Amino acid sequence: MEKRYILTSGKKLYEQVLERIKGMIAQGTYQKGDMLPSEKELMEMMGVSRITVRQALRLLSEAGLIETRKGKGSFILIDHTQLTPELSAMRDYRRGFLESTDARILLEPAIAQKAASVATQEEMDALEQCVYTTLPEDIFHKSMISMLHNPILLDWFDQLSRVEAYPVSSLIPPARQKAIGANFSDQHLKICKAIRNRNGEYAYFYMKEHLEYVREAYEEYFRLFFSTGE
Numbered sequence: 001m002e003k004r005y006i007l008t009s010g011k012k013l014y015e016q017v018l019e020r021i022k023g024m025i026a027q028g029t030y031q032k033g034d035m036l037p038s039e040k041e042l043m044e045m046m047g048v049s050r051i052t053v054r055q056a057l058r059l060l061s062e063a064g065l066i067e068t069r070k071g072k073g074s075f076i077l078i079d080h081t082q083l084t085p086e087l088s089a090m091r092d093y094r095r096g097f098l099e100s101t102d103a104r105i106l107l108e109p110a111i112a113q114k115a116a117s118v119a120t121q122e123e124m125d126a127l128e129q130c131v132y133t134t135l136p137e138d139i140f141h142k143s144m145i146s147m148l149h150n151p152i153l154l155d156w157f158d159q160l161s162r163v164e165a166y167p168v169s170s171l172i173p174p175a176r177q178k179a180i181g182a183n184f185s186d187q188h189l190k191i192c193k194a195i196r197n198r199n200g201e202y203a204y205f206y207m208k209e210h211l212e213y214v215r216e217a218y219e220e221y222f223r224l225f226f227s228t229g230e
Contacts, residue, residue: 013048017056018224020046025065025080032079036066062179063225064172082170090226093166097218100160105211107156108141112191112207113200115147123147124196131188140188144195171225174217187213 011019021042024030037045042053057074060066068074119127127147130140138161145157166173174180187210194202 013052014055015224017046017048017052018059021056021060025076028080030076032076034076036074038073062172062177064170078170094222098215101211101215103160105208108211109204109208111145111148112195113204115144116195116198116200116203119147119195128192131192132185174221180217
């Protein structure tokens with residue numbers, strides 16, 4: 001008889017389905033290369049709608065835990081050892097990332113505002129080249145900060161960027177996920193246009209909006225995939 005899972009209150013249904021599937025991978029119930037039950041079977045096991053199951057599978061796919069192949073099903077991409085990083089390493093990474101992002105929220109909007117009044121045409125062109133770059137997301141920010149020609153600010157940014165190495169190389173962090181990465185690029189473009197238009201007020205607002213979105217995206221990621229008990 002197929003085991004049925006009883007979902008609890010307090011969390012969104014898709015989050016609970018995601019946690020159940022993640023738990024089954026972590027416990028070795030499903031191993032690398034295995035195919036998950038079909039959407040219909042998951043609906044029956046969890047007692048939820050197809051939309052809920054699909055939302056959970058989409059998040060698992062974007063994070064790199066599974067791959068959904070059209071007409072075939074969803075397959076596990078990692079083994080349980082890759083889903084259980086050392087708790088202290090994940091806790092340190094989470095704390096360092098969120099603290100550095102909080103510091104950036106306090107200062108970078110003001111830097112963007114100033115850049116709108118001092119950037120040269122060449123510097124604005126260089127910034128625009130970083131909007132859709134395949135290089136790390138921080139390249140855009142460093143290019144913008146360099147417009148102020150202040151080595152202390154560049155050192156500050158480099159220090160904040162030296163967060164401990166990402167502890168789970170098998171998973172895809174938000175900045176590398178397709179949907180979220182596209183949002184980052186769109187937000188970069190808005191900042192870039194505000195700077196090019198010499199609109200410091202908009203540059204300030206768009207930068208703050210962007211960094212708050214970054215923080216929220218990573219907070220959700222940490223909460224869904226690496227609960228540290230904090």
